[in-house]
Amino acid sequence: MNEQISRLMDGDAGEPELARVCTACAGADAMQTWVCYHLIGDALRGSRTLAPGFARRFSALLEREPTVVAPRARLTHRLGVSWAIAATVAAVAVVGWTAVSLTDAPTTALARAREASDVHAAELRPQTVPADYLLAHQEYSPATAMQGLGPYLRAVSVPADDGQR
Amino acid sequence: MRAAIGTVSRRLAGAVFFSVAAWFIAIAPPARADDVAAWLARAASAARAQNYVGTIVYQHGGHVQTSRLAHIFDNGEEFDRLVSLDGPAREVIRSAGEVRCYYPDAKVVRVEPRTIRNVFPSLSAEQQQALAKYYDFHKAESARIAGYDAQAWVFEPKDGMRYGHKFWAENTTGLLLKARVLGEHGDVVEQFAFMDITIGGAVDRALVKPTWSSTPPDWTVREGSAGETMPQDTGWVVTRVPPGFVKIMEGYRRLRGKPDPVAHLVFSDGLVAVSVFVQPVTSAPTHVGFSQQGGVNVYSLRLDDNLVTALGEVPGSTVREIASSVTHH
Numbered sequence: 001m002n003e004q005i006s007r008l009m010d011g012d013a014g015e016p017e018l019a020r021v022c023t024a025c026a027g028a029d030a031m032q033t034w035v036c037y038h039l040i041g042d043a044l045r046g047s048r049t050l051a052p053g054f055a056r057r058f059s060a061l062l063e064r065e066p067t068v069v070a071p072r073a074r075l076t077h078r079l080g081v082s083w084a085i086a087a088t089v090a091a092v093a094v095v096g097w098t099a100v101s102l103t104d105a106p107t108t109a110l111a112r113a114r115e116a117s118d119v120h121a122a123e124l125r126p127q128t129v130p131a132d133y134l135l136a137h138q139e140y141s142p143a144t145a146m147q148g149l150g151p152y153l154r155a156v157s158v159p160a161d162d163g164q165r
Numbered sequence: 166m167r168a169a170i171g172t173v174s175r176r177l178a179g180a181v182f183f184s185v186a187a188w189f190i191a192i193a194p195p196a197r198a199d200d201v202a203a204w205l206a207r208a209a210s211a212a213r214a215q216n217y218v219g220t221i222v223y224q225h226g227g228h229v230q231t232s233r234l235a236h237i238f239d240n241g242e243e244f245d246r247l248v249s250l251d252g253p254a255r256e257v258i259r260s261a262g263e264v265r266c267y268y269p270d271a272k273v274v275r276v277e278p279r280t281i282r283n284v285f286p287s288l289s290a291e292q293q294q295a296l297a298k299y300y301d302f303h304k305a306e307s308a309r310i311a312g313y314d315a316q317a318w319v320f321e322p323k324d325g326m327r328y329g330h331k332f333w334a335e336n337t338t339g340l341l342l343k344a345r346v347l348g349e350h351g352d353v354v355e356q357f358a359f360m361d362i363t364i365g366g367a368v369d370r371a372l373v374k375p376t377w378s379s380t381p382p383d384w385t386v387r388e389g390s391a392g393e394t395m396p397q398d399t400g401w402v403v404t405r406v407p408p409g410f411v412k413i414m415e416g417y418r419r420l421r422g423k424p425d426p427v428a429h430l431v432f433s434d435g436l437v438a439v440s441v442f443v444q445p446v447t448s449a450p451t452h453v454g455f456s457q458q459g460g461v462n463v464y465s466l467r468l469d470d471n472l473v474t475a476l477g478e479v480p481g482s483t484v485r486e487i488a489s490s491v492t493h494h
Contacts, residue, residue, distance in 0.1 A: 129456045129457070129458040130474065130476075131266075132387070133420070133440065134458065134461065136277065136420065136429060136440065137431070137438065137440040137477065140433070141433075141437065141438045141478065142433060142435065142437060143344075143437065145209040146212055147212060147344055148234070149236065149245040149247045149259055150221050150223070150344075150357045152247060152259075153221070154223075154461055155257075156247075156255040157230060
């Protein structure tokens with residue numbers, strides 16, 4: 001299942017695989033893998049991750065939100081609206097609870113994400129845009145013919161020396 | 166007789182009027198392949214043969230960079246200078262035989278020889294057909310940019326493998342005053358625009374001379390040697406390129422003082438290009454995966470003892486698809 005989740009995240013999963021992963025993610029194990037892989041991905045890409053406890057705080061804030069009901073709604077409608085809101089809150093609560101229990105729990109996920117970002121710092125630095133390749137490419141790009149030297153700004157916007165690959 | 170001529174000319178005028186009206190009324194008439202090619206040729210010819218000096222703003226992601234650009238066309242040769250106005254004073258000089266990039270912050274100068282190439286826009290009939298087939302090319306609004314009247318044109322891709330492009334061409338010369346790359350959802354991926362520009366007239370030669378008349382002794386010179394890019398079969402094959410892309414160059418380059426020459430293949434659909442580089446790697450740390458510089462996406466992967474990199478003005482998924490399909494024959 002882990003491999004299938006990974007393939008799905010890479011956009012390589014087919015229709016039947018997608019269905020299997022979605023079904024499996026109803027279970028805590030697959031869900032945990034899903035969250036974990038995304039954290040690792042975020043760490044590798046250097047994206048900002050949410051602060052610890054975000055899901056818990058979000059749930060608490062949501063609970064304190066007043067329920068807004070349309071002021072002139074007729075009683076029958078109000079009943080309908082209330083039910084809809086109740087259903088929504090219930091759904092959010094379930095999602096919130098799942099997220100809290102998965103992401104705030106201790107946690108292999110966080111540890112592995114941290115590990116991934118260490119690796120990233122050490123040697124798997126995210127691919128830097130190679131200035132020499134950009135320059136070599138620019139000459140053959142129709143953009144250079146149409147826009148003159150302007151597109152070379154891309155090449156000089158990246159550092160001169162990105163180390164030996 | 167006079168009356169007869171009058172009737173004929175009125176009829177002719179009527180016919181012309183109706184055909185012109187019909188032409189305008191026709192909703193988004195599909196661009197003919199030679200229309201697209203003629204439009205591209207005009208833009209390229211203006212970029213090459215006009216003299217111009219201006220301030221150009223380059224925007225991508227949250228970044229904005231302002232530079233000064235001067236272009237001279239003299240006796241069949243182009244001379245250019247591009248200088249960053251903010252951040253490190255990096256400079257690009259283009260002259261007859263080479264492109265030099267000065268990085269005063271890193272004390273590095275890169276020299277790229279200009280080689281004989283399939284000079285755009287001499288597009289093959291195949292590429293012209295592909296452009297009309299894979300992009301919906303149409304006229305958009307009139308606008309005023311940097312003090313000049315301009316006409317906007319749009320290349321809207323018909324598949325998800327290309328970016329959209331919008332160009333604003335100056336009315337008299339056809340020179341592009343603004344160029345925008347658009348993502349799948351109409352988001353601006355990157356934009357070049359002149360804030361001010363003077364087109365035509367004589368431009369002082371001093372404006373295209375580098376700040377450094379000779380390279381300072383403590384700088385590093387990274388020079389690609391000439392003659393390395395002569396077309397030849399590298400043995401590397403790209404099995405999946407998006408429809409409409411054709412190979413326009415294949416050869417070896419010596420880059421950045423690397424010990425081994427790097428195989429370089431270029432594919433183009435006539436509007437944008439994708440380069441594929443294959444270089445042997447011996448030591449461990451290898452940069453793989455995605456990166457991006459404005460409208461240029463890069464994807465690298467390791468293939469046995471080689472690093473394969475696809476790079477071009479297309480979405481990330483397209484460069485990945487291309488890099489993943491590289492094999493050796």
